[in-house]
Amino acid sequence: MGKILVVDDEEKIRYIVRRMLEADGHEVLEAEDGKECLAIIKAEKPDLILMDVMMPEMDGWEVAREIKRDAATKDVIISMLTVISKDEDKIKSLDVAYADWHIAKPIKREKLLQTVNWLLKKPLKP
Amino acid sequence: MVRILGLTRKIILLTLLATVLPILIIIAKIPSVARHTAGHLSSVGLSAATIELFSGHLSTELQSMVYWYSLYAIFLSFLLGLFFAGHITRPLRKLSDAAGRIARGDRSVEIEELDVRDELGALTNNFRKMANELDDSYRRIEETKGFLDNIIECSGDAIITTDFDNMITTWNKGAEKLYGFRAGEMIGTSILDIYPEDFKEKRLEWLDDLMRGEVIRNQRTTIYTRKGPVNISLTLSTLKDHRGNPIGTVGVSKDITSEVIAEEKVKVAYERLKELDGLKDDFLRTVSHELRTPLTVIQGAMDITLDVKSANLTKEQRELVELASEETYQLNNLIGNILDLSKEREQLRPSLQKHSIGDIVSEVLDAIKPRAELKKLQITVDIKADLPSVMVDRDQIKNAIFHLAENSVKFNREEGKISVKVSHKDRQVSISIIDTGIGIPKSELNKVFDKFYRIEGGTSRKYSGTGLGLAMVRRIIEAHGGKIRIKSTVGEGTEFTVTLPAEEK
Numbered sequence: 001m002g003k004i005l006v007v008d009d010e011e012k013i014r015y016i017v018r019r020m021l022e023a024d025g026h027e028v029l030e031a032e033d034g035k036e037c038l039a040i041i042k043a044e045k046p047d048l049i050l051m052d053v054m055m056p057e058m059d060g061w062e063v064a065r066e067i068k069r070d071a072a073t074k075d076v077i078i079s080m081l082t083v084i085s086k087d088e089d090k091i092k093s094l095d096v097a098y099a100d101w102h103i104a105k106p107i108k109r110e111k112l113l114q115t116v117n118w119l120l121k122k123p124l125k126p
Numbered sequence: 127m128v129r130i131l132g133l134t135r136k137i138i139l140l141t142l143l144a145t146v147l148p149i150l151i152i153i154a155k156i157p158s159v160a161r162h163t164a165g166h167l168s169s170v171g172l173s174a175a176t177i178e179l180f181s182g183h184l185s186t187e188l189q190s191m192v193y194w195y196s197l198y199a200i201f202l203s204f205l206l207g208l209f210f211a212g213h214i215t216r217p218l219r220k221l222s223d224a225a226g227r228i229a230r231g232d233r234s235v236e237i238e239e240l241d242v243r244d245e246l247g248a249l250t251n252n253f254r255k256m257a258n259e260l261d262d263s264y265r266r267i268e269e270t271k272g273f274l275d276n277i278i279e280c281s282g283d284a285i286i287t288t289d290f291d292n293m294i295t296t297w298n299k300g301a302e303k304l305y306g307f308r309a310g311e312m313i314g315t316s317i318l319d320i321y322p323e324d325f326k327e328k329r330l331e332w333l334d335d336l337m338r339g340e341v342i343r344n345q346r347t348t349i350y351t352r353k354g355p356v357n358i359s360l361t362l363s364t365l366k367d368h369r370g371n372p373i374g375t376v377g378v379s380k381d382i383t384s385e386v387i388a389e390e391k392v393k394v395a396y397e398r399l400k401e402l403d404g405l406k407d408d409f410l411r412t413v414s415h416e417l418r419t420p421l422t423v424i425q426g427a428m429d430i431t432l433d434v435k436s437a438n439l440t441k442e443q444r445e446l447v448e449l450a451s452e453e454t455y456q457l458n459n460l461i462g463n464i465l466d467l468s469k470e471r472e473q474l475r476p477s478l479q480k481h482s483i484g485d486i487v488s489e490v491l492d493a494i495k496p497r498a499e500l501k502k503l504q505i506t507v508d509i510k511a512d513l514p515s516v517m518v519d520r521d522q523i524k525n526a527i528f529h530l531a532e533n534s535v536k537f538n539r540e541e542g543k544i545s546v547k548v549s550h551k552d553r554q555v556s557i558s559i560i561d562t563g564i565g566i567p568k569s570e571l572n573k574v575f576d577k578f579y580r581i582e583g584g585t586s587r588k589y590s591g592t593g594l595g596l597a598m599v600r601r602i603i604e605a606h607g608g609k610i611r612i613k614s615t616v617g618e619g620t621e622f623t624v625t626l627p628a629e630e631k
Contacts, residue, residue: 010419016426023433054415101496106422106458109429118500 002047034058053082289374306352357386514628537563565616
């Protein structure tokens with residue numbers, strides 16, 4: 001099981017995701033924006049970050065890019081979490097923001113847990 | 127055989143007559159003179175030999191007779207010649223007069239038909255025919271000219287010709303109507319006087335182009351006429367004489383005021399529409415985002431409730447929550463579709479650059495691999511070495527291939543196979559993606575690239591998406607000058623092949 005940071009400006013979403021993950025035995029941390037996220041990563045060293053894209057100020061892609069650019073944090077696995085499900089966005093998540101994965105909302109509990117567990121099992125990018 | 131014509135025959139006959147007649151008269155007179163002389167000499171008892179002695183005398187008498195009769199013959203010839211000359215010259219003079227009149231443009235000349243079957247008759251009749259033909263041609267030319275003049279005059283467009291010194295040479299009714307000036311006022315004045323400022327400078331350039339035989343088309347401007355400002359579209363071409371030498375310009379100006387106003391209106395309406403469209407897209411995006419958050423929460427909450435470990439539900443409760451959860455998921459998808467639709471119209475303008483198609487495909491496969499692993503799919507990749515590069519918009523092509531690869535995962539069975547091949551042939555690269563998925567019925571094959579196509583019946587609920595995907599893929603591929611083909615067997619799988627033009631190596 002892993003330490004997972006959920007970044008979303010919607011408190012209710014964070015709550016739901018936390019409940020789903022905790023029920024599966026994961027440790028869950030929360031951040032409500034990019035700034036808080038960056039601070040928590042440094043302090044807590046999570047295994048996986050689930051990052052919303054549409055957030056005020058810094059969007060999720062920018063935050064992801066920041067994390068991947070920093071040598072100290074670049075090994076953290078990031079999956080974007082977004083309502084936008086166009087292919088361009090998936091590609092942007094993987095290519096431009098260097099995130100490792102992309103989960104489209106609506107979030108299905110079963111699918112989320114399956115993906116999260118698989119993401120934690122092995123590193124995706126060399 | 128030499129055919130002797132009537133007139134020649136006449137000349138020969140008359141000449142013969144003029145010469146032979148006096149000779150015949152002389153010959154006819156000789157015996158009587160001889161007899162008279164001989165008789166006179168014999169009467170004095172002289173022998174024939176003696177007569178010979180008088181031959182000198184006789185010869186003198188003969189000579190004077192020949193002399194007189196020759197004079198008579200010459201006189202006769204002269205008279206005949208005079209008559210004959212008159213006979214020939216009279217019709218010739220007539221012809222000459224007629225020709226003169228025709229040359230001066232008199233086309234009412236009537237030439238009577240000669241009922242004479244000699245050269246003169248032929249000449250007259252041929253001349254007559256020629257004059258008639260000339261008259262006919264004239265009439266035809268005049269008819270055509272009248273017809274053309276009529277077209278020019280009746281044309282609603284202003285047709286103005288000028289010489290190369292910019293002097294107006296013709297000014298039709300259309301021009302009178304458009305500008306409000308009569309032809310009489312304008313012909314002989316400079317065209318530049320009525321040109322708007324912006325055209326005055328351009329005319330010099332245009333004249334250069336016109337001299338090279340080019341046509342200046344649809345130049346738009348606003349002119350100020352007696353009736354006020356009018357929007358016109360001017361087309362200028364070179365006016366040539368009958369030998370093809372340029373002698374001036376022909377300008378056709380069309381009043382396009384109403385078109386310009388209509389265009390203006392359309393432009394304003396279009397801008398407004400675009401603005402509204404943007405607003406609508408923003409609205410949709412906001413609404414769907416705002417709607418999605420609570421829906422995600424609702425659905426998540428129900429999912430957690432359904433979670434076996436934490437729930438303590440009766441069978442009926444479980445069924446109801448499951449139903450609610452499933453419907454929420456559908457509602458969420460629906461909102462996703464609306465969102466995708468609002469983005470669909472975004473234009474595809476490829477920015478082409480040289481790329482390696484092998485690299486693009488590899489990157490797509492890297493991105494898709496985890497998803498395939500979730501379904502335990504086996505991917506075999508065959509990317510040929512030494513592939514030519516392609517001129518493509520990397521993001522768009524990657525997007526398109528990503529979509530096809532994603533479909534091959536989405537519609538595949540658990541533990542199925544995906545085979546990806548990249549090769550090249552005849553300056554084309556082709557990318558094939560073959561899956562072992564559900565397949566597409568033959569009757570549906572030609573529809574899969576339509577917008578909003580989704581597999582019929584029950585499957586549509588199982589596989590989410592708007593159905594825009596393949597339509598978009600095809601648009602991208604075709605925008606790159608490529609082609610996309612599909613082969614499929616229900617229950618066995620589907621093969622998509624994309625071909626793209628390759629760069630020269």
